[in-house]
Amino acid sequence: MAGSTHTVTNQAPPLVGHDVFTGDRVLTAAVERHLAPGLREEALAELSGLGRSCGSLQSREWAVQADAGPPVLRTHDRYGHRVDEVDFHPAWHRLLGKGVAAGLTAAWTRPGGHVRRAAGFLMWNQVDAGTCCPLSMTHAAVPALRADPELAAEWEPRLTSQVYDRGLRPARLKAGALFGMAMTEKQGGSDVRANTTSARPLAEGGTYTLTGHKWFCSAPMSDGFLVLARAPGGLTCFLVPRMLADGTRNVFLLQRLKDKLGNRSNASAEVEFDGTWARRVGEEGRGVPTIIDMVAATRLDCVLGSAGLMRQAVAQAVHHCEYREAFGAKLADQPLMRNVLADLAVESEAATTLGLRLAAAQDAAEAGDERERALLRLAVPAAKYWVTKRCAPLVVEAAECLGGNGYVEESGMPRLVRESPLNSVWEGAGNVQALDVLRALGREPLAMDAYLTEVGLARGADHRLDAAIRGLLTELADLASAEGRARLLAERLALVLQGSLLVRYAPPEVADAFCAARLGGDGGAAFGTLPPTLDLASVVRRARPAA
Template identity: 50%
Template sequence: MSQSISLKPNPPAAATSDSRSNRSSVNTPPRLQDFDVIGDDRALVEAMEAFGAGHRIAEASVLGRALGSADLLEAGFAANEHPPVHQPYDRSGRRVDRIRFDPSWHHILGLAVEHGVAGRVWADADSAAQVARAAKFIGVTQIEAGVGCPLAMTYACVPALRLTPTVAERWEGLVTSGVYDSRSLPIEQKRGALIGMALTEKQGGSDLSINTTTAVPDGQDGWYRVTGEKWFVSAVHSDGMFVLAHTPEGMTCLLVPRRLEDGSDNGWTLDRLKDKLGNRSNPTAEVRFDSSAAQLVGEPGHGVRAIMSMIGGTRQDCVLGSTAVMRTGTIEAIHWASHRSAFGRPLAEQPAMTGVLADLALESEAATWAALRLARATQEASDGDRTAMAFRRLAAPVLKFWVCKRAPIHAVEALECQGGYGFVEESRLPRNYREAPLMSVWEGSGNVQVLDVLRAMRSEPEAIVAFFDELDLAAGENRRLDTAVLQLREMVAGGVDEARARELTGRMARCLQASLLVRFAPSFIADAYCAAKLEDGGGVLGTLPYGIDAHAIVARHGIAR
């Protein structure tokens, strides 16, 4: 429609505060803040209860209320608006390779470490410690995903540390202390430590056989000297780095401390920080090791096996991080649509939008239940339960593939619910959008995960038995689920090659999520998920089958404001 434009000057406005400004709060939703990121998430709370962590909900809510405060939400913005800076030299010209952070980074990371989201869980004797920690991780990474990387690696490193008693004796107490100590000092002078990984080299990612980093024994029992370049090293400020290097025995895992006992540098040189798509508050660098002292982890020549004991944990945290992306998108989209009107009524009450919001909520809830079930399996496996070990062997790559693949699709749709506002940095959703692909790339891409699923099915038959035993716990409760599980069994029995590995893994993930919802979630959630996700793979978000109570689903997932 054309619009006439007057070229006459406007008459002077009356001198009132309203007329002097062209800004108005009419139909502009208030910021979502001052809520309990954990305790207000009904699916997360119910999953904590179902998997044995009900007695830790009050504790988790203390963290959740801090995270949802205006102060912490603003810190998340600040950490991204003021990313870390590499300071190669001090004022005297001495090489120091320091990383300078905005105070917001330390504020968020310190809060998370002190609430047990890093390594402290391994010193927690509670039978649901892993489940409680997983819920907290989902909460923290909704505020700022960048801190998830050091938290995940420091959490996941403990099983690897324990492969060598002398390494565990030196590092485990600091990693599990629950103390955030950001000082760049020898570990002998610290109260807490962060640990990372330096694996990726320029010429190869998942193909570690073509790495060129080498290590030679230095004469001390269990100690080597590492030389080489690593192309993508995150949380580069960590106190120690796991490194894979070629030794006379083959590919070997070593732990390289940042500082030597006398406080001197241990041969680390940072060439530059990476300018990444997302995760901008987390410093990722190109690093050179020059005859750096390093301690053997595991057995010489079996480095991949050693580092996989750590990567199993970081892959789990990618699932948790993707779950956090979905939860952030869901609550922000519902909040916006509930407070924004068009054509005379709130967006959330208009059928097309209600369907989208409900579908976002279904994906978020399914991811939440699956993520905490995986954490429960981690707890049971660490306690020696062989069935849990077998289940986790398949569930981890299945969920790493599926949940991390769904997160970017989810983030796009959630952002669109906010329209133009969702595309500007004042919203939390542009940052959420940039974070969404990250967990699918890190710790093994989608293809790496589905090939791992095939490998486990072929070499560890007890894993597929445990996986189907888990699905059978919901047998007879939902017709669509029973049919989907039967079809999955037939597919597995017929044999699956690499070309269909993604299809297989996606089916496995949806059956697992559906079975958990059928067993534990309200029936209107479980029935809706089974109707929407089991037959067509999820389809386009917002295309829920007719008859689903979308309003009830949205109401369950919104934050009352």
């Protein structure tokens, strides 16, 4: 029973029971823009169904339960037999099953699949980013396995299946399968060429046994893994199945689970190989080129994942401020808070618009468009660098919009804050991305040509964007000593590309705010420093989650 003084007023209702897709004007416009007319109606209906699931109270409760009940490593059974299994909260399996059923691993099977899947993946990150790890790994394994047509024919139907078939059994007996990967070693980190895990050839062609230790193994409960190891011919990519064809367990020794800052519903492990059976993927000595398409796909997922976290943070902040009153007015109607919300909304829109544009480029590249493939080579590492870097400060600022309520676990904002740095670290931290940008600039002239063609589509539409393009060309004129300023180059490449997309596709008030603050130097380092003369009220209205 409540005390007589305990009357609850001036609190925002929970943001649940709504369609996360149709309530996101930026995302729906991007999907409509990048899908051919014949694909739109089905895709919009499908994504709206997923959006309702993402916005449901049930999904939110499952996410809280999975985060509060993290996975537990079970190395042995009650009789002392080594089993090396990971036990998850039931809510985890419900969430992962929803993601698989929604086609978040099936982009490769239908026209426009990458745009559709990108929109769904962006939304699913707003529910539980932990389950997005195995969904991303499984999705990204497909292009790597295509280096071996026989392996691809065997595994691709399982990986793109929309059936979540949990439990350890030989893959041939399962209706669907999940993939993880294990590349990082304790002595090398991102420098995979320092890997020491060895691969010894067996009599059967293409098969090996692996010996070594992996410092990070993503999604260790999966049915198979892509692994880098050193074969006689050099660093090579391998497929390691969790279960062998005869029904016995492969040697896959889980030494411990990582105790992580965020992403707590998901398991990340250290794993030991000791005579572990593996099948070669691609040629010996071509491990990095074989797995690079998987890396590119997961890096794009980092962009989409951060864009999803940013969107959820902005939606929660705008929703709260639309209801909360202080000093005689709604927070959203007060000029300074309106400036903060508008600035956050602009950043979120820029991230979503860029992520969906890159997904569309992936669809085009799959159809044989080499210019779009070249654009991805430069734009993906630049976007991965910049969007993931912007995620953490945006989420923290959005949590501050809720005041003390945003610091309380029940609001959901602390979980977003803990999650926000992950994508900046995963699949290569900031320096790795910036150096990859330099490699693309130095070795692949078609990539720069494709990028300049893309941003040039908006030339003449905004003087600040035009000036930024000229400044970028000046920076790119001297790449001989560019390593020390590689981060600045990556940032400017991403900002100019975002500016070009917003000038072409966003409402004038959004593009104006972005170009003023991000390209024209009219904003400060902190959020909430947009020029007050802009139409900020319209920007905030656009970001409001439509219930």
